[in-house]
Amino acid sequence: MSGSAPTREVARRVFANEFNDAGYTFKESDDERAPVYLLLPTGASANRVFFVGTLTERDDVGEDSEYWRGRIVDPTGTFFVYAGQYQPEAASTLRALEPPAYVAVVGKPRTYETDDGEVRVSVRPESITTVDAAVRDRWVAETARQTIDRVAAFDDDGNEYARMADEQYALDPATYKRASLSALEDLDETDELAAGGSHATDPPDATDAPDPTAD
Amino acid sequence: MSELRQEAEAMAEQFSDHLEVDPAEIESRLENLVDEYRVPLEEARRSVTNSYLDDAGLDRDELAPGGATRVQVADIDEDEQWVDLRVTLVDLWEPRSDSIAQVGLLGDESGTIKFVAFETSDLPALSEGQSYALSNVVTDEYEGRYSVKLNRTTQITELDESIEVGDDADTVEGALVDIQSGSGLIKRCPEDDCTRVLQNGRCSEHGQVDGTFDLRIKGVLDDGETVTEVIFDREATEQLTGTTLEEAKDLAMDALDTTVVAEEMADDVLGRYYRVTGPTFGRYVLVDEFEEPGPVDVESALIEARSI
Numbered sequence: 001m002s003g004s005a006p007t008r009e010v011a012r013r014v015f016a017n018e019f020n021d022a023g024y025t026f027k028e029s030d031d032e033r034a035p036v037y038l039l040l041p042t043g044a045s046a047n048r049v050f051f052v053g054t055l056t057e058r059d060d061v062g063e064d065s066e067y068w069r070g071r072i073v074d075p076t077g078t079f080f081v082y083a084g085q086y087q088p089e090a091a092s093t094l095r096a097l098e099p100p101a102y103v104a105v106v107g108k109p110r111t112y113e114t115d116d117g118e119v120r121v122s123v124r125p126e127s128i129t130t131v132d133a134a135v136r137d138r139w140v141a142e143t144a145r146q147t148i149d150r151v152a153a154f155d156d157d158g159n160e161y162a163r164m165a166d167e168q169y170a171l172d173p174a175t176y177k178r179a180s181l182s183a184l185e186d187l188d189e190t191d192e193l194a195a196g197g198s199h200a201t202d203p204p205d206a207t208d209a210p211d212p213t214a215d
Numbered sequence: 216m217s218e219l220r221q222e223a224e225a226m227a228e229q230f231s232d233h234l235e236v237d238p239a240e241i242e243s244r245l246e247n248l249v250d251e252y253r254v255p256l257e258e259a260r261r262s263v264t265n266s267y268l269d270d271a272g273l274d275r276d277e278l279a280p281g282g283a284t285r286v287q288v289a290d291i292d293e294d295e296q297w298v299d300l301r302v303t304l305v306d307l308w309e310p311r312s313d314s315i316a317q318v319g320l321l322g323d324e325s326g327t328i329k330f331v332a333f334e335t336s337d338l339p340a341l342s343e344g345q346s347y348a349l350s351n352v353v354t355d356e357y358e359g360r361y362s363v364k365l366n367r368t369t370q371i372t373e374l375d376e377s378i379e380v381g382d383d384a385d386t387v388e389g390a391l392v393d394i395q396s397g398s399g400l401i402k403r404c405p406e407d408d409c410t411r412v413l414q415n416g417r418c419s420e421h422g423q424v425d426g427t428f429d430l431r432i433k434g435v436l437d438d439g440e441t442v443t444e445v446i447f448d449r450e451a452t453e454q455l456t457g458t459t460l461e462e463a464k465d466l467a468m469d470a471l472d473t474t475v476v477a478e479e480m481a482d483d484v485l486g487r488y489y490r491v492t493g494p495t496f497g498r499y500v501l502v503d504e505f506e507e508p509g510p511v512d513v514e515s516a517l518i519e520a521r522s523i
Binding site for chain 2: 008009011012013048050052089103104106126128129130131134135137139142143145146148149152181184185188191
């Protein structure tokens with residue numbers, strides 16, 4: 001429940017595989033309080049993300065006080081979210097949730113460097129709510145579409161974030177298009193299975209998740 | 216027609232509601248000032264106008280200003296402009312104050328706008344569904360929302376034709392990613408014509424007051440490319456959350472805390488997708504209708520994605 005601002009940052013749609021490949025952050029101005037953006041490998045800036053996936057594990061990894069870590073799986077990989085005393089609502093949601101469960105997360109990208117110099121990306125949640133399979137499916141379709149659109153615009157003249165991504169990551173954006181297409185194809189297949197009367201709109205790693213939309 | 220004659224005709228027209236003035240008489244008075252006494256036309260006009268105002272016992276601002284412009288309601292974007300409208304009365308609302316004769320919604324092809332007619336203006340009552348030509352109404356602005364005020368000089372002509380009312384509603388779709396402060400169970404100022412939301416029991420206009428409870432959600436819809444702020448009013452909030460105002464009050468009473476209402480609502484609506492339709496006021500889309508988009512059509516999404 002944050003205050004409103006006319007310049008609220010948009011919540012990017014990005015799959016876990018692309019999110020975890022990011023690691024470079026930057027600011028658009030010298031102001032100390034200027035927003036920090038994560039540079040996505042498909043050439044976009046992300047100060048906020050929205051994703052929907054299956055919570056497969058949540059643990060209190062805190063030492064002195066509660067610090068909850070959740071693993072949230074989408075068709076391409078795993079998002080890590082961390083919620084402590086400064087995210088009381090998200091932390092209490094994680095504490096109360098029984099995995100597996102579909103969850104929707106709004107949050108800010110955070111990066112940290114491991115002892116061996118590797119940059120890890122995680123999410124500091126603003127909100128975590130439980131949702132149903134229909135919301136998850138919509139998010140997968142929407143994220144696939146927006147990822148593919150970003151890949152399609154990657155070589156456009158004047159796409160400065162794409163140039164920046166080229167420079168920072170040197171990753172092939174086509175990887176993310178392929179992953180997006182296969183995420184959509186998986187959805188399509190589970191759709192057909194569901195149409196055939198089977199209770200199976202879940203990804204393989206979340207077979208026990210309840211599916212309130214199945215008839 | 217000479218310039219002075221034109222000026223005189225326009226002035227006679229301005230006074231036509233109040234005084235029977237002969238344009239020829241105005242012309243000769245203007246002529247006297249301009250030609251004999253070398254007074255600039257603007258000053259002559261002013262002086263003659265004032266003398267007629269005295270005759271009629273009128274204030275200057277009660278006089279129809281020359282040259283109110285004919286506009287469409289969606290074009291109104293400035294405070295205190297004199298305009299002419301051709302509109303249909305869409306809706307009459309309950310006046311919240313004795314000083315208001317009529318309040319409601321006017322519409323033309325471009326959209327709708329709120330109007331107010333005051334008792335003191337002594338105007339004929341407008342009826343719902345009827346189309347009118349309204350000349351000399353004044354625009355007004357409050358927190359980025361525009362309305363028009365009818366006044367004593369407003370001429371109301373019933374039209375035989377029917378002015379079609381356009382749809383100025385916007386439709387926005389996205390995930391509800393935030394619920395802003397001032398959502399849930401709120402209190403509003405009970406003063407006439409004041410609906411401000413109280414902060415700690417205080418109205419910014421009327422100070423400490425006994426507020427009346429209301430429900431609303433100020434939310435943010437985000438489609439991954441743009442964000443839109445939306446407001447669900449009490450009715451829409453009840454429909455959205457399945458919690459009525461009475462139930463919300465009970466919840467708050469049990470918890471001895473009104474914020475639990477917004478928290479419970481957040482659990483029910485955050486992270487879901489909605490398609491909402493309603494007029495835009497300032498930064499906000501006011502939700503008239505909303506729906507949760509059904510299951511996504513994966514097959515056509517796939518076909519589209521492959522074609523990019």
